[in-house]
Each structure stands twice: as structure tokens, then as C-alpha cells.
Amino acid sequence: MKHLDEFRDPALARALVERLKRITTRPWTVMEVCGGQTHSILRHGIDQVLPEGLTLLHGPGCPVCVTPLETIDRAVAIAMQPGVILASFGDMLRVPGSHGSLLEARSRGADVRMVYSPLEAVTLARANPDREVVFLAIGFETTAPGNAMAASEAIDARLTNYSQLVSHVLVPPAMAAILDDEHVRVDAFLAAGHVCTITGWRLYEPISARYGVPIVVTGFEPVDILDGFMHAVELLEAGSPKVANRYGRAVQADGNPIAQAVIDRMYEVCGRKWRGIGVIPQSGLKLRPAYAAWDAEQKFDVGDITPQEPAECIAGQVLQGRLKPADCPAFGTKCTPQTPLGATMVSSEGACAAWYRYGRKSAT
Amino acid sequence: MCLAIPGRITERYADGDLPMARIDYSGAVATACLSYTPEAQVGDYVLVHAGFALQVLDEAEAAASLRELTRLSALMEADDEGGAGA
Numbered sequence A: 001m002k003h004l005d006e007f008r009d010p011a012l013a014r015a016l017v018e019r020l021k022r023i024t025t026r027p028w029t030v031m032e033v034c035g036g037q038t039h040s041i042l043r044h045g046i047d048q049v050l051p052e053g054l055t056l057l058h059g060p061g062c063p064v065c066v067t068p069l070e071t072i073d074r075a076v077a078i079a080m081q082p083g084v085i086l087a088s089f090g091d092m093l094r095v096p097g098s099h100g101s102l103l104e105a106r107s108r109g110a111d112v113r114m115v116y117s118p119l120e121a122v123t124l125a126r127a128n129p130d131r132e133v134v135f136l137a138i139g140f141e142t143t144a145p146g147n148a149m150a151a152s153e154a155i156d157a158r159l160t161n162y163s164q165l166v167s168h169v170l171v172p173p174a175m176a177a178i179l180d181d182e183h184v185r186v187d188a189f190l191a192a193g194h195v196c197t198i199t200g201w202r203l204y205e206p207i208s209a210r211y212g213v214p215i216v217v218t219g220f221e222p223v224d225i226l227d228g229f230m231h232a233v234e235l236l237e238a239g240s241p242k243v244a245n246r247y248g249r250a251v252q253a254d255g256n257p258i259a260q261a262v263i264d265r266m267y268e269v270c271g272r273k274w275r276g277i278g279v280i281p282q283s284g285l286k287l288r289p290a291y292a293a294w295d296a297e298q299k300f301d302v303g304d305i306t307p308q309e310p311a312e313c314i315a316g317q318v319l320q321g322r323l324k325p326a327d328c329p330a331f332g333t334k335c336t337p338q339t340p341l342g343a344t345m346v347s348s349e350g351a352c353a354a355w356y357r358y359g360r361k362s363a364t
Numbered sequence B: 001m002c003l004a005i006p007g008r009i010t011e012r013y014a015d016g017d018l019p020m021a022r023i024d025y026s027g028a029v030a031t032a033c034l035s036y037t038p039e040a041q042v043g044d045y046v047l048v049h050a051g052f053a054l055q056v057l058d059e060a061e062a063a064a065s066l067r068e069l070t071r072l073s074a075l076m077e078a079d080d081e082g083g084a085g086a
């Protein structure tokens, strides 16, 4: 496919690896924020060809991984109520809650549906007027436009049997939280390219300036990622902490203003708990109060939720770059993609799943 | 989750009030909503995530990136040959 194949060219990749080796004169630590990039880095073995001084940290950019356990437990509790159809994205259905995943709830009789587009849940609500359709709306800025459009379609049509359980998160506040973390040193970020298609790259300038870190907006193919590392190291070596956009074919300075306007019409910014990390101020989105009637959290009283995290799971530390998956005693033994203890082993973007899949065993 | 893939628009149509498109991904065909890329035309490549086109891909920017990378790659090779002779 055009826009993919050219950016997988092995000759270009080799040249970038070579150039990276030549320009790296000091040790640097670079974090790729997005779990999709983590996956691509491990899949193509990029972590194994980087210069010795360049340390990689995987970031928290996996929406499924950071969705709080409370939210999953609440979704399971709502799904078990009579007359409810609960819909969400595929990865979300497999994440273990305190009392099983949504797929396990389905085997216990709940009507749980997987959707590819959030609009499918609106269609489900139209087709099933005697049922309550609840859409578990999670994701980063990339997914927010679709989920906001689905909310807008349902609410504008006064579809009263549709609601959303919203647990959206925003990337820039999480980057700031990592830079504030005294246990982690990050010298530069590769910013998540697809998040930036919506937010634009200019949004990152205040963080880059405040913390003095280069932020390089990067795509997902091997050549894109190597090019992102090369520019991050160039900026670091030059002592020039600024934002560089290396995903120009998809990302503009101001992102997608139409999408931003629809998100803003339906959702408002709120504090949000990130699983394993804690509450990050101003890092989430929720439905605006005017749409309370479509807010599943208010619509369904499922009593108190008291989530129980598996004791051995250190996913929170992994998501913040403090530890590697192989540092976890359960990694590859009690915890595998078939028997996941934590969400980072479930999601295709989770660091634990990527390490397992591509056979990374030691914490190097 | 944030996986978004490029595809080529082969047809535009409407579903109620929503502008939609049929998208070709190297042979596999699916639909996507064009509400966020109303300017997209048949033949354009769009970046699609969860059933929504998020951006029209900029062909000129893609070509410029590739030119820059190819130039770098040629420079590195020239360097290598110079190094071998020295």
C-alpha cells in the first residue's frame, strides 16, 4: 500500500541506523509514547540495532492498558443487567476485570458485542428500541473524534436507549506527568503520530519548552521510527529542545479542527485515573453535563465498585517506563497472552504482549 | 487502539446526514466516515481509524520526506565508499 511500503524500505532503514550510530556521542534515553510504536519497534527488531548509548523506554500509550479497572468492572456489572447490550472495541472485551472480562461476562449470559466503528453501536440502538445499548467509549485523542461523533448522532436523534460509558484519556498531560516523575529520566519523546493527526504538533510546544525536551512527531513504519530517533538524537546532541514534525504526510500544525470541535461539543476535560499510574489532572474526557441522560455511569446504578488488582502485576511501573516487562516475576510464566493477569499482556499495543510475542526476555 | 491505516477512496456516498466513502486497502474494501475530512475526493489517500478518516494524506509531504531520506542514504553510501578507500 502506498504511504506504507516506501517507509519500510530496508536500504533506507540501514542508512538511518548507520547515521544514528555516527551521531550518537553521549548516552540518551528516548521514550516512544505510543504502544503502536512499541509494537513496531519490537516487531522490526529496531531495539536491537540502535547505538549502545541510546536507551529506549516504552511509554503509557496504550488506551486499553490504562483504562481503570473500576471502568472494566462497571462495564461488566452494567452488561450483566437485563436488557442491556454492551458494545466496545475488540481489545477492550478481553481485558481481565476483578471478576472476569467482558467476554467472560458474555459466556455468563451477558449480551456483549464487538464493534469496529463506534457508529455501529448507534445502529444497534436504532435496531433494538426495546434494549439498552451501552457503548464503552475509551481511547486517546485518535479515537475521541469517532466516539464523539457517535454520541452526537445518538443525542441529536434523541435516541434514549443509547448511552456511553466514557473513559477517554489525553496524551500530553501523561507526558508531563512522566517528566515530573523523579524515578524516570526521559531526554526526548517520540510523540504518537496518530494522536497528533487530531491534536496537531503545536500542542506539544509548551511541554517541550517547559521541560527542555525535544519532542519528535513520528509515524509507525520502520523508516518513520528510525527517522524519529535520528531527529531526537540530532536535537539532543545540538542542545535544541524543540518540537519536530517527522510525520508530515499525516500531521499538520493545528491537527484536525473539525474533529476538535465535535469532541469539544460532546466532551469536557476532567481528571482521570490511569490504571497502575493514578489520577493525572486534566488528563481525561467525559460527557458534558448537558448529556447526563446519555451517560451510562449515571444511568445505571450498579452499586459500589471495589476493584482488586492482581498482586503480582507491575504493569503500572511498566507503563511509566520504570520497569521492563521481563522484570515482572509473572512475565511469561503465570502471565501470557492466553492467561493475562494485566491489560498490558492483552492489548496488541501493550508492552508485555509485545515483549512476549517477539521473544524479548532480558531487561536489556 | 490507535492503529490507523492508509487507504484510497474509490467512491463517496451518504448515510443519512453522514458523508461516507468506500476505501480500498490494497484489495480489501471497507467503508469509513468522511465527516472529519469533508474535502477528501475519490482517488485521495486517507488515514482511517475505527471507521473514521482522520486526515487526507499529503502526497507532496510524503514525497519530500522520501527524497530527503533517499538523499541521506546516498550520502551514507558515498561516505562508506570513501572510507573504504582511505
Ligand code: SF4
Pocket (backbone or CB within 6 Å): A312, A313, A314, A315, A318, A325, A328, A329, A330, A331, A332, A335, A336, A340, A341, A342, A343, A344, A345, A352
Ligand atoms: S507480565 Fe503480566 S503480570 Fe507482569 S506486568 Fe505484564 S501484564 Fe502485569
